[in-house]
Amino acid sequence: MQNEGVKQPTGLGKIILAASAGTLIEWYDFYIFGSLATILAAKFFPTGNTTAGYLNTLATFGAGFVVRPFGAVIFGRMGDLIGRKHTFLLTLFMMAISTMAIGLIPGYAQIGTLAPILLVLLRLTQGLALGGQYGGAATYIAEHTPPGTRGYYTSYLQTTATLGFFVSLLVILATQSLLGDGFAEWGWRIPFLLSAVLVIFSYMIRRRMEESPAFAALKAEGGVSKNPLKEAFGNWANCRLVLIALFGLTAGQGVVWYTGQFYALSFLTATLNINLGESYKIVAVALLLATPFFVVFGRLSDRIGRKKLILAGLALAAITYVPIYYEMQSIGAFNELTSPGPAFHTDRTVNTSTGKEVVTRVGLTTDDEGRVKKTVLKLDPKDGKSPLKGEKNKAEVTLPKRLAAEMSLLVFIQVFFVTLVYGPIAASLVEMFPTRIRYTAMSVPYHIGNGVFGGLVPLLANLIVAKTGNSLAGVMYPISIAIVTLLIGMIFIHEKRTEDGFAEEA
DSSP: OOOTTOSOOTTHHHHHHHHHHHHHHHHHHHHHHHHTHHHHHHHHSOSSOHHHHHHHHHHHHHHHHHTHHHHHHHHHHHHHHHOHHHHHHHHHHHHHHHHHHHTTSOOHHHHTTHHHHHHHHHHHHHHHHHHHHHHHHHHHHHTTSOTTSHHHHHHHHHHHHHHHHHHHHHHHHHHHHHHTTHIIIIITHHHHHTHHHHHHHHHHHHTTOOOOHHHHHHHHTTOOOSOHHHHHHTSHHHHHHHHHHIIIIIHHHHHHHHIIIIIHHHIIIIISOBOHHHHHHHHHHHHHHHTHHHHHHHHHHHHHOHHHHHHHHHHHHHHHHHHHHHHHHHHSHHHHHTSOOTTEEEEEEEOTTTOOEEEEEEEEEEOTTOOEEEEEEEEOTTTSSSBOTTOOOSSOBOOOHHHHHHHHHHHHHHHHHHHHHHTTHHHHHHTTSOGGGHHHHHHHHHHIIIIIIITTHHHHHHHHHHHHOOTTGGGHHHHHHHHHHHHHHHHHOOOOOOTTSSOOOO
């Protein structure tokens, strides 16, 4: 057994900053794609069917997640063979180049079907890069920290995913505010192009990094694995741990993570039709308030264990998602418009070209600042009350301040669950595997859980809603995965560690 991390090294703050800064930037690069899904759908896919274009963009977004496990295999192997530092420097440049390229390629109107093809290829490159990034950063920090503090120190890395998402929202909001209508035309490219500036900043921090002491010692002893893939997946003892990590931890953690942030944003914009800027603000406020809890629960996991916190987050999410999304829907503008009231009147007209009756509810609403918004909703001609399936308000809705605050609270609760499951996860994973295969063995279950199970949440949830016509049905997918992970984790996850807090070397 190696004596890893018993003595706390000097400059640990710089080590965490160096590993986390690049990871934050990579998450920023990855998430501006998801945040701008509605605009990208209009630019890179044929017009005429808004729902199909949006689902195509979510599928492209999801493709980047699906390919992440392949990036974990490729770069995890490289990290276990040649070291942590050089591997995640390479992934940083891959992410930056592909992100900047998205900001430069012409749209469907200019180059036709080549536009979505290039978009998918660049998205896949992003996914490969991110697949190699997180495992290296988590391993690098963990191998510098002493036992008893690993949950606390690695939790700072856990904040980078949410902070990257948060920074992407701030950049989008600032650009949108400065450019106005020009943002939807060409300004959406600016957040992608800013990646060039951010990657230079990250490289300046990371280029002075030294290799982790645990890997350096392993290399000096001649103990580096010659075939980390075979050791991780060909050895049943190690492969069993990979499967337990996936189905007992990361699958549920992944769906909770992406439901609380990305599906919540998608629900606000695509289902409730709240305007893009206000939806970003609602999510941004929730993220800002919840982010410190990553560190709180990371530190708490050092005292009471990782398992209790992660499984508690899964249980709370499974129990409360339906009431949370029901309440979001009840205070959303879509629900308001279907309720009769003196501010609305119903118009019945006949479409002269088709001869069919058209029923609409038209009205004016006023927000807290006195701004008047016109709203139009198509109704079923049979009863003049229920909305037509798939129809949404023709004018985007701005919520009154009180309702916007309530919506932020509901998103905050979801992100709070995220901090429970995600704050301790890095420490939990790195402690499950020995140094010689750690980068590979922890990266693969992490990126399958997050990339496949979690990353597909927006696409699958919206697809379920579109097929069933029930706006609450989408949360059934993450609830199911959370319950399965909870049961497997309760049975198979054991937190028995060695003196230094890591798994025994095989």
